[in-house]
Amino acid sequence: MFVSGFTIVRNALKYDYPVVESICSILPFCDEVIVLVGKSEDDTLALIESIGSDKIKIHHSIWDDTLREGGRILAIETDKARKLVSPEADWCFYIQADELVNEEHTKEIVSAMQEHVSNKQVDGLLFEYKHFFGNFNFVANSRTYYRNEIRIVRNIPEIQSYRDAQGFRKNGQKLKVKKSGGQIFHYGWVRHPEVMKEKIRNFHQLWHSDEWIKAQEKLINEFDYSTIDDISPFTGKHPSCIQARISLKNWDFKPKLNKKNSSLKNRLLYWFENKTGYRLGEFKNYELI
Numbered sequence: 001m002f003v004s005g006f007t008i009v010r011n012a013l014k015y016d017y018p019v020v021e022s023i024c025s026i027l028p029f030c031d032e033v034i035v036l037v038g039k040s041e042d043d044t045l046a047l048i049e050s051i052g053s054d055k056i057k058i059h060h061s062i063w064d065d066t067l068r069e070g071g072r073i074l075a076i077e078t079d080k081a082r083k084l085v086s087p088e089a090d091w092c093f094y095i096q097a098d099e100l101v102n103e104e105h106t107k108e109i110v111s112a113m114q115e116h117v118s119n120k121q122v123d124g125l126l127f128e129y130k131h132f133f134g135n136f137n138f139v140a141n142s143r144t145y146y147r148n149e150i151r152i153v154r155n156i157p158e159i160q161s162y163r164d165a166q167g168f169r170k171n172g173q174k175l176k177v178k179k180s181g182g183q184i185f186h187y188g189w190v191r192h193p194e195v196m197k198e199k200i201r202n203f204h205q206l207w208h209s210d211e212w213i214k215a216q217e218k219l220i221n222e223f224d225y226s227t228i229d230d231i232s233p234f235t236g237k238h239p240s241c242i243q244a245r246i247s248l249k250n251w252d253f254k255p256k257l258n259k260k261n262s263s264l265k266n267r268l269l270y271w272f273e274n275k276t277g278y279r280l281g282e283f284k285n286y287e288l289i
Helices: 019-029 044-049 069-082 103-116 193-205 210-215 217-221 240-249 264-276
Strands: 003-009 032-038 056-061 091-094 099-101 124-134 138-140 148-154 159-162 167-170 176-190 231-233
Touching (some): 019 103, 044 056, 056 069, 099 103, 103 124, 103 176, 148 167, 148 176
Parallel strands (some): 124 176
Antiparallel strands (some): 091 148, 124 138, 124 148, 138 231
16 A cells, blocks of 8 residues: 655745644655645745655645635645655545644554555545644634545545645545544644734635735734634643644633624534534535445
């Protein structure tokens, strides 16, 4: 079984992406890792080179910043990276620059890849998600955060990145997947507020026109963490490869819930989900088989 990892990154230092930690978290699973580095305004390339693994294969790209609608440029760059994996790869392990694999489930993930590698009905493997919010000590439980997504896909051209690269589709249809038994820790919302303002501004540049961004300037400048409607302390263990970052960059975050989003309807939906584990009205970008 041959496994190729792949990811894209641009301006990792400027926007404080934990991309080194992300790549290191998938290295144990992979025979190679394709890193497509976009032309950056910082030393992102040197940062990737500093990892120093023989498995890493660096390629270069220039992003078309005119392709803003719906974050489509992210999917285009992701597809570019996936096409660079070795033809002999059975599985392609995708990781975004602010995600890490929870190493506690390494055996389960490897076992799932081995079990389903010969079953062509399985297009990919599904991971559970934890979305950290504010700092490294809290997890967002809001219904607006997806609970599962595909991060391992079969190496076939029919599978392509979907929308803003959150997941994948096969010939435009949802992938048929099995559970990987693994977890992805998402750290996209873990930054000091001053750094987060710049990251959000950059995020909007991948989605919207300059006119829209200018109209929303006040909202962007006043970014804070009070938009969350449900959050809980994290009592587990972070991956070993991000421990140094946590020691260096964790900050004193005191969450304040947004009561406007805590309607009776939402409270009832949360209660039902906590009791049954089922999320009413949940969008699933996959077909579990």
